[in-house]
Amino acid sequence: MAAHTTAPGVDLPLPKPRTKGTSRAPGEKSLVASPTTWIVWAGVAAFFIYLLGILISVIVDSLGRPWFDSWLPENATTDWYTGAWERFGMAQVIGVTLTVAISVIVLSVLIGVPAAYLLARRSFPFKRILTLLFLLPVLMPPITYGIPLATVMYNFGLGRSLLAVILVNLVPSVPFVIMTMTPFIEQINPTIENAARMSGANMRMVFQKILLPLLVPGILAAAVLVLVRTVGMFELTYLVSGPGSDTLVVAIYRAMTASGGGEARQLVSSMAVVYTVTMMVILIIALRYVSPTQLVARVKESRED
Amino acid sequence: MSAPAVGRGKRAQTTRSTASLRHRLAERGVDKSLLMLVPAIIFAIALFVYPFSYGVGLTFQPSLATQDQWGAGIWSNYVAFFRDPFVFDSIYLTMRLALPVALFNVLVSIPVAFKLRHRFRGKKALTILLVLPITLGTVLTAQGMLIFAGRQGWLNRFLVSTGLVDEPLTLVNNYWGVLFSLIISGFPFAFLLISSYLSGIDPSIEAAAKTMGADWKQRFRRIILPLLAPGLATTFILTFVLAFSVFPSARLVGDASGETRVMALMAYRSFGELNDYPMASTIAVMMGLVELVVIALVLLWRASMFKGSTGGKG
Amino acid sequence: MAIAASKFESLELRNVGRSFGGANALVDLNLTVRAGEFIALLGPSGCGKSTALNCLAGLLPLTHGEIRIDGERVDTVAAERRGFGMVFQNYALFPHLTVEKNIAFGLQMRSVAKPEIKRRVAEALALVKLEQHAKKLPGQLSGGQQQRVAIARAVVLEPRLVLMDEPLSNLDAKLRLEMRTEIRRLHQSLGLTTIYVTHDQEEALSMADRLVVLREGRVQQVGTPEELHNAPVNWHVADFMGYRNLIDLEVTAVNGDAVVVEGRGLTLRGTAVERATVGDTVRVAIRPEDLVVVSPSVPVRGGNSTTATVSVVEYHGREFAVGVITPGGQALHVRSDFPPAIGTAVELTASPERVRAYPAELVDPSTLSVEERELEEVRR
Numbered sequence: 001m002a003a004h005t006t007a008p009g010v011d012l013p014l015p016k017p018r019t020k021g022t023s024r025a026p027g028e029k030s031l032v033a034s035p036t037t038w039i040v041w042a043g044v045a046a047f048f049i050y051l052l053g054i055l056i057s058v059i060v061d062s063l064g065r066p067w068f069d070s071w072l073p074e075n076a077t078t079d080w081y082t083g084a085w086e087r088f089g090m091a092q093v094i095g096v097t098l099t100v101a102i103s104v105i106v107l108s109v110l111i112g113v114p115a116a117y118l119l120a121r122r123s124f125p126f127k128r129i130l131t132l133l134f135l136l137p138v139l140m141p142p143i144t145y146g147i148p149l150a151t152v153m154y155n156f157g158l159g160r161s162l163l164a165v166i167l168v169n170l171v172p173s174v175p176f177v178i179m180t181m182t183p184f185i186e187q188i189n190p191t192i193e194n195a196a197r198m199s200g201a202n203m204r205m206v207f208q209k210i211l212l213p214l215l216v217p218g219i220l221a222a223a224v225l226v227l228v229r230t231v232g233m234f235e236l237t238y239l240v241s242g243p244g245s246d247t248l249v250v251a252i253y254r255a256m257t258a259s260g261g262g263e264a265r266q267l268v269s270s271m272a273v274v275y276t277v278t279m280m281v282i283l284i285i286a287l288r289y290v291s292p293t294q295l296v297a298r299v300k301e302s303r304e305d
Numbered sequence: 306m307s308a309p310a311v312g313r314g315k316r317a318q319t320t321r322s323t324a325s326l327r328h329r330l331a332e333r334g335v336d337k338s339l340l341m342l343v344p345a346i347i348f349a350i351a352l353f354v355y356p357f358s359y360g361v362g363l364t365f366q367p368s369l370a371t372q373d374q375w376g377a378g379i380w381s382n383y384v385a386f387f388r389d390p391f392v393f394d395s396i397y398l399t400m401r402l403a404l405p406v407a408l409f410n411v412l413v414s415i416p417v418a419f420k421l422r423h424r425f426r427g428k429k430a431l432t433i434l435l436v437l438p439i440t441l442g443t444v445l446t447a448q449g450m451l452i453f454a455g456r457q458g459w460l461n462r463f464l465v466s467t468g469l470v471d472e473p474l475t476l477v478n479n480y481w482g483v484l485f486s487l488i489i490s491g492f493p494f495a496f497l498l499i500s501s502y503l504s505g506i507d508p509s510i511e512a513a514a515k516t517m518g519a520d521w522k523q524r525f526r527r528i529i530l531p532l533l534a535p536g537l538a539t540t541f542i543l544t545f546v547l548a549f550s551v552f553p554s555a556r557l558v559g560d561a562s563g564e565t566r567v568m569a570l571m572a573y574r575s576f577g578e579l580n581d582y583p584m585a586s587t588i589a590v591m592m593g594l595v596e597l598v599v600i601a602l603v604l605l606w607r608a609s610m611f612k613g614s615t616g617g618k619g
Numbered sequence: 620m621a622i623a624a625s626k627f628e629s630l631e632l633r634n635v636g637r638s639f640g641g642a643n644a645l646v647d648l649n650l651t652v653r654a655g656e657f658i659a660l661l662g663p664s665g666c667g668k669s670t671a672l673n674c675l676a677g678l679l680p681l682t683h684g685e686i687r688i689d690g691e692r693v694d695t696v697a698a699e700r701r702g703f704g705m706v707f708q709n710y711a712l713f714p715h716l717t718v719e720k721n722i723a724f725g726l727q728m729r730s731v732a733k734p735e736i737k738r739r740v741a742e743a744l745a746l747v748k749l750e751q752h753a754k755k756l757p758g759q760l761s762g763g764q765q766q767r768v769a770i771a772r773a774v775v776l777e778p779r780l781v782l783m784d785e786p787l788s789n790l791d792a793k794l795r796l797e798m799r800t801e802i803r804r805l806h807q808s809l810g811l812t813t814i815y816v817t818h819d820q821e822e823a824l825s826m827a828d829r830l831v832v833l834r835e836g837r838v839q840q841v842g843t844p845e846e847l848h849n850a851p852v853n854w855h856v857a858d859f860m861g862y863r864n865l866i867d868l869e870v871t872a873v874n875g876d877a878v879v880v881e882g883r884g885l886t887l888r889g890t891a892v893e894r895a896t897v898g899d900t901v902r903v904a905i906r907p908e909d910l911v912v913v914s915p916s917v918p919v920r921g922g923n924s925t926t927a928t929v930s931v932v933e934y935h936g937r938e939f940a941v942g943v944i945t946p947g948g949q950a951l952h953v954r955s956d957f958p959p960a961i962g963t964a965v966e967l968t969a970s971p972e973r974v975r976a977y978p979a980e981l982v983d984p985s986t987l988s989v990e991e992r993e994l995e996e997v998r999r
Contacts, residue, residue, distance in 0.1 A: 040420045043413070044431075051438060051489065053459055054449030061452050115345035124335060130342070133349050139600075141550030143569050144593035145353060148360020151582045171352050174345065194678050195711035195769075197699045199725030199776065203338075209724070213715045234444055234553055235569075239576065253444050253553055265452070272448045276441065287433065 055276070062269035080270040088251055088271060094278070096162065097247040100237075101230045104169045105223045111170075112177030113219060117211075119178065120185035138175045142235045145171065150239040160242025168236045173229065177222045184218035217289070224286040231282060248275050360586040368581050382587040392571055392588065396595060399549060399567040402480070404599075406487040407545035410495035411537055418500040435493035446486050447557035450477055454485070482558035483565045487548045495544045502536025503529075538607035542600050549596055568592050626654050627688050627779055630812070635694075636683030637670050644670040645836045648684070652780075652814070657806050659827035660816045663859065667836035668816045669784060675814065676782050677701050688779070699728075704773030708785040710765045712757035718768050719744070719753040725776045743775035746805065763794045770802065774809060783815045787822065799826060820860055824848060832856050852892070854902045854977040862904035863952045867979050870899045878976055883947030888923050889974030902979035905951075909973035912941060912955035913966040920970040927951060927967055929959045943967070 062080050064073025084090060118124070119131060137145060149168060150159075158164040188211075196210045234249045241250050252275060255268050365379040372378070375385040386392055421428065438446060454460045454476040461473035476482055506529065514528045552569035559565030568588060576585035630652040637645040645667040652658055660668040673679040675686065677698030686694040693701055704725075713721050722743050726736045744750050747767035757765055766786055773781055786802070787795045803826050806813050817823050823830050824844040832839045832847065840852045851857035858865055868880035868887070878891045880903055887903065895901055911917050913924070930950070931942035939955045943965065951967075959965050 036416055037420060040417050044417060047489075047492065048434060050453075050460075050485075051434075053453040054446060054489075055437075055441075057453040057459060058445070058449045111344040111348050114341035118339065118341050122338070124339060130346070133354070134345060137353055139546070141546060141569070141592050141596055143550050143552075143572050144589045144596075145357050145360075147572055147576050147582075147585045147589040148363065149352065149356040150576065151363065151586065152356040152359055154582075167352060170348065174348055178345070189709060189711060191707045191709060191711040192713060194676075194698075195705065195707055195772075196713070196724070197678070197697075198676060198703060198705040198782075199772065200699045200702075200728040201724070202697075202699050205728060210713055232441075235550065239573075249444050252448070253557075256444070256448065256557055268448055269452070272445050275445060279441065283436065287436075 058269050058272050058276070061266055062273045064266075080264075080266045081274075084267045084270045084274075087267065088255060090271070090274065092244075093246060093248055093251045094274075096165075096245055097231060097278075099162065100165050100169060100247055101227050103166045104173050104230045105226050107166070108170055108173035108177045108226055109219055109223060112174045112222070113181055113215065116178045116181035117185055120182045121190060134178050135175050137171050138179065142172065146236045146239050153240055159240060160245055161240075162245045164240040165237055165245050165247065168240050169230050169233055171236065172233070173226045176226060176229065180222040180225060181215075181218055184221075185215070188214050220289050224282075224289050227282055228279075228286055231279065248278065361590060363583045364587040364590055367583050371581065371584055382583055385584065386587055386591055391566075395566050395568045395571045396591075398564065399569075399595075402483055402487060402555075402565065402567065403545055403548040406484060406491055406548040407541050409488060410491045410544045411499070411541045413492065414496040414499040414540070415533075415537075417496060418503050422500065422503055432497070435496060438489050438493055441490075443486060443490055443551055443554045444557070446489050447554050450482060450486055450558050454482070477558045479560050480564045483554050486554040486558050487551060490551075491544045491547050494547065495540050498540045498543065499533075499536060502533060502540070505536070506532050534607055538603050541603055545599060545603075546596060549599075550592065568595070627812075629653055629689060630780060631687045632675070632684070633687070634684035635671070635674060635681055635686060637667075637674050637679060638682050643836050645674065645833075648838060650831060650838075650841065652812060654812055655810050657803075657813045657815065657826060657828045659823035659830045660814065660833060661820060661823040661830050661859070662818065662833035662839075664818055665835075666833040668818075668833050670836070671833070672782050672784050672814065672816045675780075676703055676705055702776070702778055703780045703782055704776050704778030705782040706766075706769045706773050706784065706786045708788055710757070710762075710769045710789075712765055712768055712772075714757055717754050717756055718749060718760070721757065721768055722772045722775050725772065729776075739775055743771040746774070747771045747801075762790050763798060766790065766798060767801070770805065774805065774811065779812065781811045781813045783813060785817055786815075788817070788819070795822075802826065832859060834859075850892075851904070851975070854904055854979070857904040857975060857977065862906050862975070864903075864905040864907065864910060866903045866905075866949055866951075867900055868903050868976075870895050870897055870901055870976070873897055877971060880974075880976055883949035884927075884945040885925050885947065885949065887925065887969065887974050888921055888971040889976045890972050891976045893978050895976060895978070900979050901976040904975045904977060905969055905973065907940065907952040908954055910951065910953045910967055910969045912953060912957075912959060913968050914955070914957055916956060917968070919966075919968045921968075921972075923968045923971060923974070925967050926964050927953075929961050929963055929965055932958050932961065934958070941965075 060073065063076050063078065115134065119127070119134075146168065149171065150164075153159055153164045153168070158167075192210060192214075193206050196206045201209065231247070232249060233247075234253065237247050238250050238253065241247065246254065248271075252268060252271050255271060364382050367375075367379070367381040367385070371385050372381050375381045375388060421431070441449075452458055456473045456475070460476070461470075464470045465473060476485065510532070511524055511528060514524045519527065550569050552567060552573060555561060555565040555567045555570050561570060569592065572585050572588040572592065575581045575588060579585075632648050632650045632652075635645065635648040636643065648671055650658070660671055662668045670679065674681050674694075677694075677696065681694050684694075685692055713724065716724065719740055722740045723736050726739060731739075740753075741750075744753055747770055749764060749767055749771070752760060752764060757768065760768065766789075769786070783802070787798050790798060799822060802813075802815075805811065815823070815827060824847070827844060829841065829843055830847050831841050834855050839856045840847060847856070847860055851860050851862065854862075854865060866883065866885070868882040868885065870878050870891075871881045871886075872879040873891070873895055876891045878889055878895055878901070880887050880889055880901060889903060891901070913919055925945070927943035927945045929941055930944050932955075933940040935954075937956075939958050941953050941955045941959060943951050943953055945951065953967055955965070
């Protein structure tokens with residue numbers, strides 16, 4: 001039973017007798033009664049079983065053949081990997097993916113951080129309109145601006161080029177950097193900049209010696225988040241990429257939907273595993289710098305963690 | 306050593322009139338440092354404002370094929386959109402997926418987030434596991450579902466061999482496949498967001514309600530829910546946008562020409578397969594509008610729920 | 620002592636003003652500061668004292684007036700080139716630099732030679748007694764230590780002028796007293812010209828050579844601590860300087876500046892600050908320390924005697940702070956050397972020169988600052 005600490009003399013309904021206390025901090029009474037606890041845990045468990053099932057079956061699929069009407073494939077093999085590697089030019093696809101990701105990170109940081117600084121620190125005419133303009137791409141479905149943008153790019157002869165893929169990925173990334181960096185800069189005490197000026201530092205020195213070092217963790221977090229998003233971005237990349245500029249996700253999608261029923265399932269699975277492993281590596285690196293919550297939105301991690 | 310330049314008074318005197326204009330502008334926040342905004346403004350105009358306006362303009366320049374079929378004139382793309390049941394029905398088909406998914410994600414996240422809001426062992430591992438599907442993305446989830454939940458997959462194998470079902474269930478290549486895939490990628494997202502909104506509510510507020518004799522139902526309905534409402538609205542909107550514009554799963558684990566013919570798919574079809582850019586832009590713009598309507602409704606709900614602040618989170 | 624202030628003869632502020640989009644935050648500040656002086660800018664929050672300091676520092680441009688040092692204008696010089704040192708309310712230490720590097724920062728900006736930097740940083744650290752914390756980051760220090768680093772960082776530059784913006788307001792009461800002495804010691808030993816902003820009248824009175832009291836952006840009074848303590852020029856200053864009893868009474872007799880005031884069940888002899896005539900309503904200001912309960916050891920002063928009923932008694936060390944209510948329903952703060960029982964009637968006295976009668980201009984509550992309005996509400 002969870003300890004029940006309230007002010008003496010206050011008449012409180014006691015917790016339901018059937019409440020089985022899981023290991024809760026004293027003084028914290030569960031808000032939801034007990035049967036729901038089990039339902040919640042069962043639901044979470046089912047979700048994870050489904051999730052792991054998906055992951056493991058892809059891995060098993062990519063390592064075995066043939067696998068039709070049985071629990072497990074008959075033989076283990078790594079042929080699918082070598083096959084996929086050659087057939088889809090994986091080395092090149094991974095190269096493209098990394099080039100795109102790194103270019104997008106560098107560009108969106110260079111464009112987004114100065115803007116975020118001004119939005120965080122200053123007020124100026126039309127600030128609200130500009131803020132809205134910078135954030136609009138995040139609020140819209142990617143396709144809504146993606147299709148017109150892709151049309152313009154084809155008109156300019158940029159279609160299927162690496163540059164087009166980089167530019168199209170900038171559209172959600174720059175607002176994202178602005179969104180992540182603005183609150184980060186806001187929490188840096190502005191009087192620190194004043195203190196530096198009073199110590200005799202001019203604006204350039206304030207930036208170089210004081211702001212930049214303080215911004216590094218924020219920039220790192222933003223960069224990692226942009227990396228995760230860009231590598232995983234399908235919708236926009238697919239609109240403008242072509243052979244030679246496909247990123248990994250798009251290459252997998254094309255393999256799955258290739259005319260004639262798609263490539264052999266195991267080939268796709270092995271590509272999927274390569275992608276998953278890449279993502280995991282990025283994720284592990286990412287989680288060293290950012291909290292899981294930040295991966296989905298610019299919400300600060302709660303204090304209790 | 307500290308004899309800084311004070312000998313600039315003279316120059317300042319002679320340039321006084323311009324200095325005062327510069328000063329007045331600086332009062333309004335206009336000075337040289339605003340140049341730092343230039344790259345971002347160029348970016349926004351070149352990659353967003355211009356293409357988007359161009360796309361909207363394009364919707365009024367229907368292709369000849371569209372004009373042949375739906376009548377000449379600048380509106381014929383829109384006529385086609387509303388008259389062609391193949392296209393128009395996609396609004397309904399999209400909503401039928403996106404709304405239940407967004408609702409499910411938000412409503413289920415609330416009790417789960419409540420259950421998991423206290424510190425416990427393995428919480429960090431659990432959160433990391435939850436992040437997984439977000440990074441996997443829809444394409445990968447689709448591939449996994451085809452294998453795991455297909456007719457020959459482990460799931461059906463398990464259900465049949467334990468006798469829970471007689472026939473393998475059809476869980477992919479239909480409505481349910483897409484629904485599950487959207488939940489898998491959307492639920493963790495919603496959960497993480499709502500957890501962090503929840504942690505943004507000062508626990509002492511709830512404690513205060515407790516000392517005033519409110520039971521957990523009252524506390525939830527009268528205290529937590531109104532405080533959480535803005536967060537719930539935001540989460541709903543974000544998961545809705547996610548589910549609304551997703552299309553790989555509709556194609557890969559759904560029935561792309563039938564019950565999961567979502568708007569995004571129609572836009573891609575016009576763009577990539579038919580090369581009818583004006584029609585593609587029209588569908589894209591209509592997607593934006595439909596989403597706008599849903600967001601407006603959610604914001605109305607939110608406004609009716611709450612007039613205050615959770616304390617600056619999110 | 621190697622660290623010493625570089626000198627100037629006088630710092631002159633002429634009609635300095637600052638407005639924010641039409642609202643005046645500071646109006647016509649005129650002040651001449653002599654080298655080595657310790658000046659406190661004092662006032663409730665929102666009175667313009669921080670604005671004045673930031674204008675002086677160059678962090679805010681002036682909208683009116685000019686600032687001169689020995690006749691040369693400095694208000695057109697950028698903040699980083701004025702050669703002033705500044706200590707901020709929230710310390711504003713660079714969180715990514717060690718204590719040592721925080722202090723050295725300004726010297727590096729001035730391209731001082733490395734060995735010289737080393738020597739001066741060591742001296743500054745010794746000055747604030749933080750030698751053993753040199754390699755720590757600001758986050759590892761306590762509030763008081765952080766504030767000492769901030770002070771060392773400002774004085775190591777041997778500034779012509781040190782500006783302090785409520786440097787003690789984030790510290791707890793005990794530390795604040797110690798740091799007060801510390802700052803005063805540094806000021807006296809280094810001969811630093813200091814301008815110190817605070818809202819704490821006690822702090823200002825105990826530290827400064829001269830005080831400037833501001834209210835709503837306007838200077839109310841400039842003077843030595845004694846002048847301000849004993850002779851505030853208007854009731855706003857009196858209110859701010861600790862004259863907690865502010866009562867509107869009617870003048871019933873005048874003899875030179877000696878007046879008799881009556882009302883709310885009170886009759887008091889007092890001193891008119893400005894000319895008063897019989898029938899005027901004046902605002903009478905009395906410090907709680909000056910209005911005392913008559914007891915065997917406290918005789919009636921200057922023929923002033925009035926009775927009231929005890930409502931609250933607080934123990935204040937050697938004496939008791941007593942809340943009383945006059946027959947006319949006016950609540951008063953008084954002192955007593957014994958604890959009177961609640962509900963009993965006591966006799967009060969105050970010497971007439973400590974009962975100050977100010978012209979009571981009619982107050983429109985909307986012109987009062989938030990703090991003043993709050994005080995008004997509590998008083999009622």
